[in-house]
Amino acid sequence: MSDEIRSARAPKPVGAYPHARRAGGLLFLSGIGPRTPVTNEIPGNVTDSAGRLVSHDIEKQTRQVLANIRTVLEDAGSSWDRIVDVTVYLTDMAADFATFNRIYAEYFPANQPTRTTVEVGALPTPIAIELKVVAEG
DSSP states (O other): OEEEEOOSSSOOOSSSSOSEEEETTEEEEOOBOOOOTTTOOOTTOEEOTTSOEEEOOHHHHHHHHHHHHHHHHHHTTOOGGGEEEEEEEESOHHHHHHHHHHHHHHHOSSSOOEEEEEEOSOOSSSOSEEEEEEEEO
């Protein structure tokens, strides 16, 4: 049996799933993106007059994703230092990996979790990054 976690302080999921589930001693977070909790805006996105995405700022999106993850962890009764595994999805590895990796290192100077980084063709909304996290729960 597992416990469903929904955070009132994090952006709402874009589909039919909770922010996280607890199973055994672990906490499994759903994919977390960079939307802001209150406005649902995507930091750093620039669109043209027709609403099409023109560019994104991976630094702004990375920092927002990490803030959203921290919020979900806290609301689930866990914490940043209890993260054990991270899967990173980037839509443009060549352009964004170095910046993402630099920022990620700021947030994990010690007690680094295992990590896998994958390039994907698209994510469900016009975001450039999404993280999937497993933590001790």
